[in-house]
Amino acid sequence: xxxxxxxxxxxxxxxxxxxxxxxxxxxxHENMFWYRQDPxxxxxxxxxxxxxxxxxxxxxxxxxxxxxxxxxxxSLILESASTNQTSxxxxxxxxxxxxxxxxxxxFGAGTRLSVL
Amino acid sequence: xxxxxxxxxxxxxxxxxxxxxxxxxxxxxxxxxxWYVQYPGEGLQLLLKATKADDKGSNKGFEATxxxxxxxxxxxxxxxxVSDSAVYFCALSDSTSGTYKYIFGxxxxxxxxx
Numbered sequence: 001x002x003x004x005x006x007x008x009x010x011x012x013x014x015x016x017x018x019x020x021x022x023x024x025x026x027x028x029h030e031n032m033f034w035y036r037q038d039p040x041x042x043x044x045x046x047x048x049x050x051x052x053x054x055x056x057x058x059x060x061x062x063x064x065x066x067x068x069x070x071x072x073x074x075s076l077i078l079e080s081a082s083t084n085q086t087s088x089x090x091x092x093x094x095x096x097x098x099x100x101x102x103x104x105x106x107f108g109a110g111t112r113l114s115v116l
Numbered sequence: 117x118x119x120x121x122x123x124x125x126x127x128x129x130x131x132x133x134x135x136x137x138x139x140x141x142x143x144x145x146x147x148x149x150x151w152y153v154q155y156p157g158e159g160l161q162l163l164l165k166a167t168k169a170d171d172k173g174s175n176k177g178f179e180a181t182x183x184x185x186x187x188x189x190x191x192x193x194x195x196x197x198v199s200d201s202a203v204y205f206c207a208l209s210d211s212t213s214g215t216y217k218y219i220f221g222x223x224x225x226x227x228x229x230x
Binding site: 004031033035040041042043044045048058090092094096103104105106107108109110 | 150152157158159160161162165205209216217218220221222223
């Protein structure tokens with residue numbers, strides 16, 4: 001089974017702090033994604049990566065950056081946390097390639113971040 | 117652009133009732149369609165998928181048919197159980213960028229009462 005592990009289930013940070021959310025997948029997947037989940041808004045894509053050191057902005061990249069130095073690890077960085085970044089953050093990965101079956105996304109359990 | 121619209125929740129049903137959660141989409145090209153489920157305290161997991169028009173996805177008693185003429189992918193189950201209580205997300209896969217990004221609906225919370 002594919003396993004996507006997010007390092008923390010719950011985080012509490014203060015406004016202005018630099019925050020790192022870590023995600024690791026164990027299936028040698030090419031693609032990795034970061035979403036935020038908010039009530040009434042569903043999942044919104046922040047950033048994604050289709051290869052090591054490659055990244056692309058999603059729909060709401062402002063206030064976030066990412067890092068992918070190794071294939072299995074994709075980090076989301078909040079450069080200066082703000083209260084409006086309080087949310088559930090979900091990481092996902094997919095194998096990649098030209099077939100739909102290879103692009104099914106597998107999700108981690110999520111990190112609930114509170115910024116005070 | 118592409119989008120997914122699903123019915124607002126919460127949906128509250130008694131055990132063994134029939135379930136329908138509506139999902140419609142707007143897309144250019146020929147997207148693939150998915151239903152994901154999120155149980156309390158967990159991440160999303162794939163429930164079923166359909167890759168072309170008239171395909172029916174099914175899993176764990178849930179079904180959904182890809183209807184191109186009505187741009188819909190409604191989720192159905194004949195007899196729900198308390199254990200089906202969760203949030204259900206409809207999604208489409210946008211392959212135009214080559215990376216198969218997903219676009220999700222807002223989610224529908226289902227609560228099944230014993």
